Amino acid sequence: MLRFAPSPTGDMHIGNLRAAIFNYIIAKQKDKKFLIRIEDTDLSRNIEGKDKEILSTLNLFGLLWDELIYQSHNFPKHRNFADYLIKKNKAFYCYCTKEFLERKKQEALELKIPFRYDNSWAEIQKSQNPNPVIRLKGSDEPICFNDSIKGDLEFAPNELDSFVILREDGIPTYNFACACDDMIYNIDFIVRGEDHVSNTPKQILVQKSLDYDKEIGYAHLPIILGETGKKMSKRDSASSVNWLLEQGFLPQAIINYLISMGNKTPVEIFSLEDALKWFDINHIAKSPVKFDIKRLRYINREHLKKLDENQIALLLNSKDITIGAIAKLYLEEASTLNEIRKKIDMIFSPKNIMAEYEGESFEGECKKLFKVLCAMEAENTECLNQYETFKNEAMQRSDLKGKKFFKPLRILLSGESHGVDLNSLYPYLRFYLKKILQIKGEE
Template sequence: MLRFAPSPTGDMHTGNLRAAVFNYILAKQRNEKFLLRIEDTDTARNIEGKDKDIMFLLNLFGITWDNLVYQSHNFPRHRQLAEYLIQKGDAFYCYCTKEFLDQKRELAKANHQAFRYDDDWAELEKDKNPHPVVRLRAPKEQMGFHDAIKGDITFAPSEIDSFIILKEDGIPTYNFACAVDDMLYDIDFIVRGEDHVSNTPKQILIHQCLNYDKTMQFAHLPIILNEEGKKMSKRDNASSVQWLLDCGFLPQAIVNYLVLMGNKTPCEVFTLKECMEWFDITKIAKAPARFDIDKLKFLNREHFKRLNEQDLAVLLGYKDSAIGALAKLYLQEASTLNEIREKVDLIFAKKGLLLAQYKESAKTENAEILEFESQVKTLQDTLLTMLNQDCSKTEFDTFKSNAMQNSGLKGKAFFKPLRFLLTGLAHGPELSDLFPILRLYLKDIVRN
């Protein structure tokens, strides 16, 4: 079984989503079940409702799960197994206070030494601290594992000291709860970020002490860099999945990019279902991958092209499939749902209001602006008169010729206000390309 184990302590990041996507693909490829495990052991930082947000986003990206568990429901089992390890002698109570450990850290720092916990400290402050933690004894031998992406990784005994598995309040630490739950739910392949590499030997040690000998596979995904080449952080907008969605990136394009990033793929544009046929976790590059927003925009346009016109119209907030066809004409210059929606909405906006905004943005009413305003009003009156007739089947050349003749406007004095009245913009796709669709809505478009 594979699992995705998010924490309900904040918004989902692109790195989290990438791990979810890879685990889901592998589960499908291996014909195994997929577990969603909400890791809610950090009770102080849990945010109410974040678990529901996680589930909503996963469904939005086409990721479904066979089982759902909350880690906190297994607290009694975690404590039972911790007690078992104490009885075995593999774990022990530690009464060190925070102040005591802080002093030891400062001393190590002053001596230019790495801080290492010493098992001999365990009961030095037993009289001062009635709430001990439980620590698992450090390994005496080298620990190691094979990573499907990074290859063989080893840790010397000196790199792992006796670590906490139960906190003073009886709540398990991340490593203990994670290792126990992976064992309880028969997880056999773990795909997660490379920030967990140092946790892996600790979790393997927990399994060994619990006499759990099932072989697990691991794959630790390289970090994602921002556009400046630095480790992506919460300060980077693109690190937030919700920000990408709010900007108008399609879920299928985001998934496409997360699979493509730092990967060798047989094609560039694909869906989640399509990539299940060829995805290979071992082909993910070891080096960090840089998040390229321009590449994501390109993929977003490609997935817009794949959408049928009715679905695209609905995404834009319209009912008619013709609006979807109209929107696709703007893919030359727009790459997100927001950008396309803005252009389509301007087509149907009140042109008198747009003209007022245009004048206001210019600050001063110079002769050129006043002349343009006059040309727009003249042409608008002309078009409104023409629209008393049925223009739904009129060809653009005929429409243009009649409008030019009836308004008395020519050249730039005609085409600039015509584009403004038909699209609300000064530039865009060829009017001859837009008109076959625009003519169906002319009475709504050319209005005060």
């Protein structure tokens, strides 16, 4: 079984989504079950409703799970495991207060040495502290494991001092709950971010102490860098999956991009189903990858091109196939649903003829041509059927020529002075001329 284990403490980060995608793909490739484990052990940071939002997002991306569990439901099992470790003398009660430990950390800092917990401290404050934590005894030997991306990794005993597995309130710590649940659900392979590399030896130590000898596979994904070259943080808008969706990026395009980051793929544009046939976690680059919004925009446009008029219209919340056809034309210059929506909104909104377009004003010409076009629309003559006859009739009636005709015509029909070829656009616009012919101030 493979698992994706999000915490309901905030919006989903693209790094988390990338890990979810890879776990899902490997599960399908190996014909294993895909488990979602909501890691809700940090009760003070959990945000109500975030779990549902996470599940909704995974569903939107087609990452359908076979099992869903909440980590907090396993608290009784975690406590039983802790009791077992106490009985086997592999864990112990620690009565150190937070103030005592903080003093020790400061002393280490002043001596310029790494802070390490000393097991002899465990009962020094037993009379002062009625609520001890439980610590797992540190390792006497190196902890080694193979990472499918980073290769063989080794952690020396001095890097694994005795650590807390059960807090004073009986709530398990992250590493303990995680290690126990990976045992309980017989997890085979784990893909997660490289910020978890230091957690992995602790989790392996927990499992070894519990006499669990199954060797779990690991792959720790390199961090994703922002445009500045620093680690992408929550402050970077593009790091949020919700933000990308709100901007009009398609789930299938985001998947395409995240799979291709730091990875040589056999084709440039592909679906999740395509990736199931050739994806190999061992081919992911070891070095950090930079998030390239321009690259994502290109991939998004290519996926939009694959959709038919009906599909695009529905994505734009319209049942009118003509809107979908107009949207397809705007893929020459737009790459997200929001950009397309903006272009279409400009067509059907009152036009600002008083504005300057490319440093020039066409107000007078727009007013003159507007009257001509309104008259033509009202007459509903055959000249409206084809762009050439429509254009020629409008030019003749307005007595405008060249740029003084074409710029105002484009402004009145599209709200812009340049863009998609009117010859291609007009066959769809002609059905809506009455609605399109509006100018600001005369609504």
